[in-house]
Amino acid sequence: MVSRNERHGVDDNKSYRRAISELFGQFEALCEGAIGVDKHSRIAWINDPYRELLGIERIVDIVGLDVEDIIPESQLRTVVETGRPILLDIMQFGHRQFVVSRLPLLDKSGSVVGAVGFVLYDRVDQLKPLVNKFEQLQKELDHVRQELAVERRARFGFSNIVGNSAAIQEVKRLARRAAQSESPVLILGETGTGKELLAQAIHATSSRNSGPFVAVNASAIPENLVEAEFFGYVPGAFTGASTKAREGKFKLADRGTLFLDEIGDMAPQLQVKLLRVLEEQVFEPLGSDKSVRVNVRLVAATSRNLEQEMEAGRFRRDLYYRLNVLTVKVPPLRERVDDVAPLAEALLETHARNQGMLPLELTDDALALLMSYSWPGNVRELRNVLERASVACEGTQLSADKFLNVLPSLQTPFLPVNRSQSLADALACREREVIKEALAAAGGSKPVAARALRISRSRLYERLRILGLS
Numbered sequence: 001m002v003s004r005n006e007r008h009g010v011d012d013n014k015s016y017r018r019a020i021s022e023l024f025g026q027f028e029a030l031c032e033g034a035i036g037v038d039k040h041s042r043i044a045w046i047n048d049p050y051r052e053l054l055g056i057e058r059i060v061d062i063v064g065l066d067v068e069d070i071i072p073e074s075q076l077r078t079v080v081e082t083g084r085p086i087l088l089d090i091m092q093f094g095h096r097q098f099v100v101s102r103l104p105l106l107d108k109s110g111s112v113v114g115a116v117g118f119v120l121y122d123r124v125d126q127l128k129p130l131v132n133k134f135e136q137l138q139k140e141l142d143h144v145r146q147e148l149a150v151e152r153r154a155r156f157g158f159s160n161i162v163g164n165s166a167a168i169q170e171v172k173r174l175a176r177r178a179a180q181s182e183s184p185v186l187i188l189g190e191t192g193t194g195k196e197l198l199a200q201a202i203h204a205t206s207s208r209n210s211g212p213f214v215a216v217n218a219s220a221i222p223e224n225l226v227e228a229e230f231f232g233y234v235p236g237a238f239t240g241a242s243t244k245a246r247e248g249k250f251k252l253a254d255r256g257t258l259f260l261d262e263i264g265d266m267a268p269q270l271q272v273k274l275l276r277v278l279e280e281q282v283f284e285p286l287g288s289d290k291s292v293r294v295n296v297r298l299v300a301a302t303s304r305n306l307e308q309e310m311e312a313g314r315f316r317r318d319l320y321y322r323l324n325v326l327t328v329k330v331p332p333l334r335e336r337v338d339d340v341a342p343l344a345e346a347l348l349e350t351h352a353r354n355q356g357m358l359p360l361e362l363t364d365d366a367l368a369l370l371m372s373y374s375w376p377g378n379v380r381e382l383r384n385v386l387e388r389a390s391v392a393c394e395g396t397q398l399s400a401d402k403f404l405n406v407l408p409s410l411q412t413p414f415l416p417v418n419r420s421q422s423l424a425d426a427l428a429c430r431e432r433e434v435i436k437e438a439l440a441a442a443g444g445s446k447p448v449a450a451r452a453l454r455i456s457r458s459r460l461y462e463r464l465r466i467l468g469l470s
């Protein structure tokens with residue numbers, strides 16, 4: 001085999017070799033420090049300045065040790081393994097940064113027999129702007145990381161879950177118990193009932209509360225990206241993947257809680273992988289054969305009926321049984337009407353705070369109207385309706401008429417629906433029925449009927465006129 005030196009025709013060139021050794025000496029003297037490792041990346045020698053820089057008293061104490069034992073961020077092993085130099089790099093040592101250069105050492109046959117590293121920092125003044133820029137960027141990165149960590153903490157605890165009903169108290173009791181455990185939690189409930197809020201409260205009350213809370217909605221991610229989103233990928237793992245590795249949600253949630261919303265919408269092949277992570281706490285990023293170990297607590301939620309999904313073959317039984325250890329069912333808002341008043345008050349307060357104004361007060365007839373509505377979108381819909389009604393309000397009170405354009409109408413879900421009717425006609429028809437019944441029950445007295453319907457007298461007169469009943 002032809003060695004590199006032979007290829008370059010310098011094997012017997014004494015002056016060349018002398019120049020090399022002299023240059024090495026000069027270079028070493030110019031640098032802040034120099035170190036050499038053998039082919040096993042063990043320290044073979046170190047010069048005095050570097051030894052002093054690292055705070056090491058005697059060379060004999062470190063010769064033969066793995067280089068990372070002394071310089072944890074050293075990349076000399078990479079240089080030995082790849083045979084490629086790293087001409088310029090910035091290396092962390094404690095809270096200092098060194099500008100370093102690393103070269104492989106080759107024998108006559110061109111095989112790597114070790115590597116040398118030089119610390120250039122301080123002597124090479126031209127690099128100072130580069131180092132300063134690096135330090136500035138590093139500081140900015142640390143700041144963004146800190147903000148992200150704060151962002152990833154759960155923002156809400158149990159005190160943020162508003163409601164006096166027995167149903168919501170029971171939900172909180174079960175969730176508090178779940179917070180004390182490490183098992184997966186399954187939260188069931190219609191859309192907008194507060195499942196994510198509950199998941200945050202569970203995390204905030206658990207022993208993992210100093211770790212991240214990472215939320216991911218399985219149904220919101222395009223199918224071809226789901227795996228990458230969950231498990232991350234190595235550079236070039238698939239067409240369109242970035243040239244840099246990317247961490248998935250599982251890794252981001254390490255030592256914390258992963259909230260997996262709409263788990264009922266998850267594709268079957270992903271369900272298998274999820275089950276494995278749940279059981280073994282390991283996974284492989286896309287394009288990698290190296291397993292990554294994590295410590296993640298899963299809180300899953302769905303608005304679907306998972307038993308039906310299992311029957312239909314869309315949800316794996318083994319995953320269901322793994323998840324269905326601690327289950328919390330959040331009832332829809334229409335089944336806990338007592339919560340409407342405190343929720344409305346709290347939501348109006350939050351809205352006012354965000355808008356920098358004083359909270360609006362709900363009149364009795366407005367509250368009665370809200371309590372009689374069926375809230376298919378639950379608390380989220382209540383929040384939206386209140387915000388939209390507030391926009392139209394100029395005074396300090398929100399009366400029932402402010403909801404005329406934002407609420408479909410009073411719902412009376414027990415009456416049969418005539419399917420050929422438009423929604424407006426069906427609602428008007430039901431409203432007519434309800435008012436007639438109330439008038440009949442009140443012996444024709446409009447004030448008594450208005451009180452029973454929990455609307456104002458003037459609103460009753462208005463509705464009678466609009467509905468053609470007066």
Ligand SMILES: Nc1ncnc2c1ncn2[C@@H]1O[C@H](COP(=O)(O)OP(=O)(O)OP(=O)(O)O)[C@@H](O)[C@H]1O
Nearest residue numbers: 160161162163190191192193194195196197379380
């Ligand atoms: N008990 C509650 N107290 C205060 N706010 C609540 C309560 N329940 C829900 N909310 C609010 O209602 C909105 C919807 O809640 P959340 O996103 O937690 O519902 P969800 O069940 O996870 O919805 P989806 O299933 O659509 O993801 C949020 O703004 C949340 O803060």
